[in-house]
Amino acid sequence: MAQYRKIARDGLWDNNIVFGQMLALCPLLAVTGTATNGLGMGLATTAVLVASGLAVSLLRGAITPEIRIPAFVLIIACIVTVVDMALNAWVHDLHKVLGLFIPLIVTNCAILGRAEAFASKQAPLASAFDGLMMGLGFTLALTVLGGLREVLGSGTLFANASVLLGARFGFLETVVIPDYQGFLLLILPPGGFIVLGFLLALKSLADSRRRAASAAETARAARSFTAVGVLPRPEEGETS
Amino acid sequence: MTDTAPDPSRLSALKTSPLAPGLLLALFSLGTALILALSDDLTRDAIATRATEDLYASLAQVMPPASYDNDPTTSLRQMLDGEEMIPVYVGAEGADVSALAFALTGYGYGGAIRVLIGLDAQGTLLGVRVLAHAETPGLGDKIETAKSDWVKGFAGKSLQSPAPDGWKVRKDGGQFDQFSGATITPRAVVATVHRGLTLFKANRAALLAPLDAEERG
Numbered sequence: 528m529a530q531y532r533k534i535a536r537d538g539l540w541d542n543n544i545v546f547g548q549m550l551a552l553c554p555l556l557a558v559t560g561t562a563t564n565g566l567g568m569g570l571a572t573t574a575v576l577v578a579s580g581l582a583v584s585l586l587r588g589a590i591t592p593e594i595r596i597p598a599f600v601l602i603i604a605c606i607v608t609v610v611d612m613a614l615n616a617w618v619h620d621l622h623k624v625l626g627l628f629i630p631l632i633v634t635n636c637a638i639l640g641r642a643e644a645f646a647s648k649q650a651p652l653a654s655a656f657d658g659l660m661m662g663l664g665f666t667l668a669l670t671v672l673g674g675l676r677e678v679l680g681s682g683t684l685f686a687n688a689s690v691l692l693g694a695r696f697g698f699l700e701t702v703v704i705p706d707y708q709g710f711l712l713l714i715l716p717p718g719g720f721i722v723l724g725f726l727l728a729l730k731s732l733a734d735s736r737r738r739a740a741s742a743a744e745t746a747r748a749a750r751s752f753t754a755v756g757v758l759p760r761p762e763e764g765e766t767s
Numbered sequence: 768m769t770d771t772a773p774d775p776s777r778l779s780a781l782k783t784s785p786l787a788p789g790l791l792l793a794l795f796s797l798g799t800a801l802i803l804a805l806s807d808d809l810t811r812d813a814i815a816t817r818a819t820e821d822l823y824a825s826l827a828q829v830m831p832p833a834s835y836d837n838d839p840t841t842s843l844r845q846m847l848d849g850e851e852m853i854p855v856y857v858g859a860e861g862a863d864v865s866a867l868a869f870a871l872t873g874y875g876y877g878g879a880i881r882v883l884i885g886l887d888a889q890g891t892l893l894g895v896r897v898l899a900h901a902e903t904p905g906l907g908d909k910i911e912t913a914k915s916d917w918v919k920g921f922a923g924k925s926l927q928s929p930a931p932d933g934w935k936v937r938k939d940g941g942q943f944d945q946f947s948g949a950t951i952t953p954r955a956v957v958a959t960v961h962r963g964l965t966l967f968k969a970n971r972a973a974l975l976a977p978l979d980a981e982e983r984g
Contacts (some may be wrong), residue, residue, distance in 0.1 A: 590791075604799075605802055616817065
């Protein structure tokens with residue numbers, strides 16, 4: 528159980544594909560002009576991450592170290608192509624929205640990264656779970672980045688969400704700033720870099736706050752243990 | 768049984784031979800190719816059906832189905848666009864051509880823009896739709912009907928109305944609105960539609976020739 532908790536924590540926050548590993552920035556900048564596009568790309572990538580994690584883990588016994596990279600690329604490209612064809616054939620309306628993003632998934636180095644760093648060494652279930660958590664963390668990053676760029680760049684949030692998620696999710700479409708003239712810089716790729724920079728700074732700030740808080744907690748606990756004589760008193764002149 | 772079982776020492780020799788990774792990779796490629804071929808086989812018909820449905824849906828938007836009684840996707844004619852022959856979908860009532868549609872490519876800010884143009888026999892625009900483009904989201908994508916009604920403004924226009932110098936965006940002294948922040952995209956669409964009307968005028972006689980039974984399909 529502890530292992531799964533760590534996988535979830537790694538995928539969603541500590542080792543998040545975008546905010547932690549700084550991978551997959553190419554599809555990130557291309558699609559995060561709106562929150563809806565970010566969400567769509569995130570969900571499609573999650574599906575591929577789960578499937579590739581499972582496939583790589585199942586085949587890890589057969590893949591020798593010399594051929595692992597081409598073998599992983601083959602597996603991932605195969606999954607992406609099959610997903611693309613299946614969506615086009617049977618969920619055509621969704622394919623019209625996501626179709627643009629699906630071939631882009633192959634260029635996502637994070638998927639190869641997870642295959643190499645995790646799935647090639649771990650059991651199938653853990654690998655699929657790692658794919659799910661990494662994918663959800665990626666979806667979170669894409670949606671937040673897309674939402675920020677959309678609000679600041681076009682004054683809307685989740686525009687066209689009903690095309691992606693169905694008419695029931697039409698309520699998500701909001702106009703945040705009416706009669707907004709738009710801020711082109713944020714919609715274009717440089718805006719993606721700028722907003723990403725601010726988000727990375729925020730995460731780093733939150734992490735350092737948390738580290739400081741937990742360090743203070745440890746220090747306080749150490750002091751109280753010292754007071755009751757559980758821990759030895761620090762020597763004179765020694766700093767903690 | 769023992770004589771057919773592989774000799775363990777020879778198997779391990781095979782595993783360490785320099786050929787082994789190559790063979791294994793070849794096996795992997797073969798497996799992947801098989802899976803892809805199988806999925807392609809399973810999905811090909813469905814994908815072709817969807818593509819035809821899409822074509823019907825787009826055609827219905829630029830040439831009202833009430834104006835013809837044939838199947839324009841089978842009644843095809845050709846027209847020379849520059850150096851390329853492009854297909855023209857012909858709608859007819861009986862043998863008389865009543866509506867035409869064809870797709871042209873224009874170049875906007877983000878590359879190629881595919882524009883589907885529908886005309887009646889007099890050369891008046893019935894409708895214009897953008898089939899595919901890579902314009903800037905939030906600015907240039909107002910040429911899509913999902914984002915804006917701008918492209919519907921072409922209906923009813925022809926080479927005579929507006930006059931030739933009116934076939935430009937307002938910024939260039941013409942009749943058509945540009946979008947705030949995006950002039951190149953609407954300029955490209957207006958120029959492409961105008962090119963379509965000119966092409967129709969040049970090929971008018973061949974395109975409007977009465978439909979024979981074979982062409983009606």
